Amino acid sequence: MIEGLTAWFPVWxxxxxxxxxxxxxxxxxxLADPMLYMLGLGYGLGGLLPAVEGVPYLNFLAAGTxxxxxxxxxxxxxxxxxxxxxxxxxxxxxILNTPLTLKDVMLGELFWATSKSLLSGIAILLVVWALxxxxxxxxxxxxxxxxxxxxxxxxxxxxxxxxxxxxxxxFLYYFTLAITPMILLGGxxxxxxxxxxxxxxxxxxxPLTHAIELARPLxxxxxxxxxxxxxxxxxxxxxxxxxxxxxxxxxxxxx
Amino acid sequence: MIPLKLTRLTKRYHGVAVVDGLDLELEAGxxxxxxxxxxxxxxxTLRLSLGLIEADGGAVELMGLPLPAQAAAARRxxxxxxxxxxxxxxxxxxxxxxxYGRYFGLTGREIAARIPALLAxxxxxxxxxxxxxxxxxxxxxxxxxARALVNDPELVFLDEPTTGLDPQARHLIWQGLRRLIxxxxxxxxxxxxxxxxxxxxxxxxxxxxxxxxxxxxxxxLIAAHIEPHVVEVFGDALAEWTRCASAYCRRCEQAGETLxxxxxxxxxxxxxxxxxxxxxxLHRPANxxxxxxxxxxxxxRD
Numbered sequence: 001m002i003e004g005l006t007a008w009f010p011v012w013x014x015x016x017x018x019x020x021x022x023x024x025x026x027x028x029x030x031l032a033d034p035m036l037y038m039l040g041l042g043y044g045l046g047g048l049l050p051a052v053e054g055v056p057y058l059n060f061l062a063a064g065t066x067x068x069x070x071x072x073x074x075x076x077x078x079x080x081x082x083x084x085x086x087x088x089x090x091x092x093x094x095i096l097n098t099p100l101t102l103k104d105v106m107l108g109e110l111f112w113a114t115s116k117s118l119l120s121g122i123a124i125l126l127v128v129w130a131l132x133x134x135x136x137x138x139x140x141x142x143x144x145x146x147x148x149x150x151x152x153x154x155x156x157x158x159x160x161x162x163x164x165x166x167x168x169x170x171f172l173y174y175f176t177l178a179i180t181p182m183i184l185l186g187g188x189x190x191x192x193x194x195x196x197x198x199x200x201x202x203x204x205x206x207p208l209t210h211a212i213e214l215a216r217p218l219x220x221x222x223x224x225x226x227x228x229x230x231x232x233x234x235x236x237x238x239x240x241x242x243x244x245x246x247x248x249x250x251x252x253x254x255x
Numbered sequence: 256m257i258p259l260k261l262t263r264l265t266k267r268y269h270g271v272a273v274v275d276g277l278d279l280e281l282e283a284g285x286x287x288x289x290x291x292x293x294x295x296x297x298x299x300t301l302r303l304s305l306g307l308i309e310a311d312g313g314a315v316e317l318m319g320l321p322l323p324a325q326a327a328a329a330r331r332x333x334x335x336x337x338x339x340x341x342x343x344x345x346x347x348x349x350x351x352x353x354x355y356g357r358y359f360g361l362t363g364r365e366i367a368a369r370i371p372a373l374l375a376x377x378x379x380x381x382x383x384x385x386x387x388x389x390x391x392x393x394x395x396x397x398x399x400x401a402r403a404l405v406n407d408p409e410l411v412f413l414d415e416p417t418t419g420l421d422p423q424a425r426h427l428i429w430q431g432l433r434r435l436i437x438x439x440x441x442x443x444x445x446x447x448x449x450x451x452x453x454x455x456x457x458x459x460x461x462x463x464x465x466x467x468x469x470x471x472x473x474x475x476l477i478a479a480h481i482e483p484h485v486v487e488v489f490g491d492a493l494a495e496w497t498r499c500a501s502a503y504c505r506r507c508e509q510a511g512e513t514l515x516x517x518x519x520x521x522x523x524x525x526x527x528x529x530x531x532x533x534x535x536x537l538h539r540p541a542n543x544x545x546x547x548x549x550x551x552x553x554x555x556r557d
Contacts, residue, residue: 010357018345090341097335098358099327254308
């Protein structure tokens with residue numbers, strides 16, 4: 001039984017070994033895109049804005065950038081990379097011929113995507129520290145578990161999308177219908193209070209909103225309101241996504 | 256112990272039985288062939304035998320363990336060479352073996368100790384640190400075979416192991432398989448190449464429409480189901496020959512522009528054909544392919 005609990009580890013390790021070979025460009029990619037957004041908008045747009053919620057716009061933007069960077073990393077890993085392994089390279093099929101089960105394979109993918117996205121979160125956190133964009137250093141350490149939960153959430157959801165994708169093009173639907181709206185409505189660029197009431201009510205349900213509700217106060221130096229609720233929401237979305245993913249993938253590969 | 260025992264196995268897709276009451280029992284230490292036209296249920300039978308899919312009826316026992324309940328434990332003692340290439344393109348030859356061994360719960364040290372013998376078996380010693388993209392098709396197949404041996408399995412499943420290979424590469428794979436047989440491993444091989452099955456297999460089961468229609472050694476099957484000689488006849492004067500051929504041979508079958516004449520006494524047929532200038536012929540002993548075509552028909556199955 002103990003063995004059953006860690007059976008996914010060789011799958012995680014396989015992905016880690018591949019990543020290690022390309023770690024430098026991968027880390028750069030993780031960092032460059034969100035950094036450009038944060039610094040470009042933070043300095044460029046921020047220069048035109050008065051303080052947002054009492055802090056410079058760049059400081060305000062940091063938490064959203066962290067959350068969305070983690071989301072992107074987990075999403076890309078569970079869509080494009082996992083799809084390559086599942087559908088194109090037949091890596092999953094090869095593993096299923098060993099004692100490992102589909103659940104082991106997918107747990108390995110889930111935890112790998114979570115780990116990789118945590119690394120994206122850490123990269124942004126380093127910048128936040130370096131530029132002194134935080135209110136209270138001790139509180140920023142709590143961003144690590146927040147990044148972990150956020151990564152877990154979007155890895156679970158991503159695997160569910162992966163399970164029903166006939167090809168790479170299909171992922172555009174998920175980006176257009178889920179990821180982009182979350183970036184625009186979830187509070188990355190402005191406080192949700194700026195939205196009309198009905199739209200803010202919708203946005204409150206989005207997973208990314210929960211992540212930012214946790215991350216933003218932690219960056220700016222206060223303890224988040226309803227922290228447990230937001231954490232449970234992220235956990236719930238991730239677990240629901242994963243259990244759906246497992247059922248759909250079983251139907252796809254093992255019928 | 257019986258390495259694999261399938262009893263009254265049934266699997267239906269959309270109401271159609273792809274595997275339909277199939278019985279199969281492997282003998283330890285022998286090479287078994289599973290032949291059948293496309294759609295006969297070979298791949299589904301393999302997937303059921305590994306516990307990857309659940310049967311609608313019947314029972315599977317792999318390495319003495321009931322499936323799917325104990326599939327993972329049973330697969331620990333089994334190797335699989337899948338039909339499609341599934342080597343890890345991001346890894347070198349050595350890393351492929353190392354990573355695959357870990358899926359069996361082996362430690363890095365245990366696998367490292369096995370890798371030299373696996374590389375030697377596959378003839379890939381000089382390629383240990385090459386990326387997969389640097390391997391030829393034959394090398395990839397040999398590596399896939401070596402990968403299937405990383406857990407030192409007692410039973411190895413091979414799903415069309417030589418499809419798409421050139422003759423040199425096929426012969427190398429055959430040598431490898433013969434070595435496994437001599438080591439006492441049990442093999443279950445699916446193939447579309449009758450010469451391959453005839454060369455390697457001790458026991459052959461021919462599948463059609465989801466069940467085993469005949470079983471026996473290649474010689475037994477040929478002796479039991481087909482006349483010992485075949486004369487293939489083709490040429491401009493075929494129509495005329497077709498009308499009178501039954502006087503010279505026991506059974507004739509036309510396929511396109513060729514008439515296959517099956518006979519116990521080829522001399523009479525050949526002597527007669529020599530008299531007919533408009534015809535060419537090929538006289539050969541009957542083989543497994545003749546049996547296969549007789550039992551499963553000449554119609555395309557795709």
